[in-house]
Amino acid sequence: MKWSGYFIPTLKEVPAGTEAASHQLMLRSGLATMLTSGVYSYLPLGWRVLEKIERIIREEMNGAGAHELLLPALQPLELWQQTGRDKTLEEVMIRFKNKKGALMCLGPTHEEIITDLVKTFVQSYRHLPVTLYQIQTKFRDETRPRFGVVRACEFIMKDAYSFDTDMAGLQKTYDRMYAAYKRIFARCGLTPIISEADSGAMGGSISHEFLVPAPIGEDRAKDSDGKEHLCIEVGHIFQLGTKYSEALQAVFLDEAGQRKPIIMGCYGIGVSRLVATIIECHHDDKGIRWPEEVAPFTVELLPLQVQDEAVMAAARTVYDGLTKAGIDVLMDDRDESAGKKFNDADLIGLPYRITIGKRTLQEGNVEIKTRSTGTVEMVPVSGAVERIIGLQKA
């Protein structure tokens, strides 16, 4: 991708009314922009990060045997009345009457919908177990949206729901999800504290929260040493048991022909919130330092003199080499000052920066800088791609 034809509106100044480092950096680096209180647009660079996070989630969820689907945001309130959660979640639920006069809501979560769906199609133990998930937009009428996408009125969730015949089956599914969650967060560059927690409005018994220490955290968690941390909740998994299946009559016939309520679990990840959380954990005073797997691009290629034929020829060679090797590269081909380009490179924080300048090029070299460590090294033009591959493996 070439910066000049792309859409990365970086900001030099810290936007007014922002406190969180991640919020400031998301706006300044052109990842997102606010439409109205608690509502954000993801710009192309931010969308790429979301895409990479979603890919990780899909790989790990599919690997754990879950199947993806897509449930609607528009929901009849009637289903929520059957579980009583039209009351429990009244505070944040967006409701309206449609043209036909039916009471509708925008789903703040999907236990009711998926239970109703599964009960239609699952009649026998032979259809179980099954785990279904979606990556979908949720809506909450937050009184006090805060910290950008961390507490927003519109946000992206991964929500999974498991259906088992007995508690032993649920425990197995739950353990598999627990392990998948650890892998997902690790690949996002996060090491959450995992804490047994209250099930709250979800119902059920056992639940675990995945909490990432960050100054803007609104949860408290004790680490393994007993020290308390402010944390952002990035995931929460629940053994729901039969709360929803009983309320909505989701039953199956077991091997003996007995009708039994399906045993459920549910598993959430705040996908858009993860973007902010990763930035909270990976930045310095100059900008973001993306972990490799979620970086919008892996390499920023920075030719210093875009009018210089030799510099641009070398840049194109490296660009093509990286692209051919399957490495995402963003070339800052703007005719801007070196200072502006270096500042923007630090701000958007791609893992590796390759600088191509007239002077070093005379010796046949380019400069590679690793954003996370600040390490700088000179390598021959012809060895740049290989060196990036080497650094990625390290």
Add this chain to the structure above:
Amino acid sequence: MKWSGYFIPTLKEVPAGTEAASHQLMLRSGLATMLTSGVYSYLPLGWRVLEKIERIIREEMNGAGAHELLLPALQPLELWQQTGRDKTLEEVMIRFKNKKGALMCLGPTHEEIITDLVKTFVQSYRHLPVTLYQIQTKFRDETRPRFGVVRACEFIMKDAYSFDTDMAGLQKTYDRMYAAYKRIFARCGLTPIISEADSGAMGGSISHEFLVPAPIGEDRAKDSDGKEHLCIEVGHIFQLGTKYSEALQAVFLDEAGQRKPIIMGCYGIGVSRLVATIIECHHDDKGIRWPEEVAPFTVELLPLQVQDEAVMAAARTVYDGLTKAGIDVLMDDRDESAGKKFNDADLIGLPYRITIGKRTLQEGNVEIKTRSTGTVEMVPVSGAVERIIGLQKA
């Protein structure tokens, strides 16, 4: 994927209250299920089709130089009042007052939002041209939802918006989008009639509709021979000009330092509607006949006797071979009658079916059936993968 652990709830009977062949087949083949009037859940098989369509759209849009982002569904009504479309679209727009008392709506389209966004970041001709797109869920309070996902209250759109400095630039962008649209629909197995059309509520001058002939079509189109067809509108592209940029003051400084309104175009594809349209064009009385690029899986592997060790060993060999070759395969490993399995195979309509039965296997053969032509051939077990690759290329 193995059918037994997956989630494909096929239905034998035609569901009540359905008229359209595509609607019936989407429900019967376990692609989707209705939550409430005009609102559908996509089950795993349907989600896979959506994913494949979205991949095609992304490849072609990125190839045409457009950049993906993601805009919010929640929108302040105030922006719509500035263009007067709070009135034009009043009939279908879902509105509510949020907790803070602000009038909000769910976006039925995004011209206002994107224009407001672009005007914040684009000040100079040097930032233009740029084309941005998203694949996103839209909401319309339809009085009469019809034909399943064809006219629904919640649906997925690809909407793109282009920003140019002059009409010549817009024409170039428009031509590029026009060409990309032709490729997208061709890859989906569709040959739309392209018709110059009314711009309606969008404003602007020139526009083109992409119309696919189908019995449930609600538009009329004349083909190149002058014959009239009932058609489903799958895409619509518009040269908007300055309607939105003037109303929302989206201006740029040209090379002479003059303030000018940005010249806009917009380009829509009904993504979820495409699923139904493809089925309208590709089915017979037994079920769907998926075009290859959008089929949920490419091959259905159908071992007839799942208790037979030799049959299952051969099935596993073919399954692994296909997977290794990067071919999506669904194995119907259910312990069901041959009749039920054959019927379901025809119903879900994957492009190729490989049947492995005790009798033919004794001669070392499996049967390959091409769904679109009905052609049946016997091939040696060891040659099955290669034959599928050969058929794909044909």
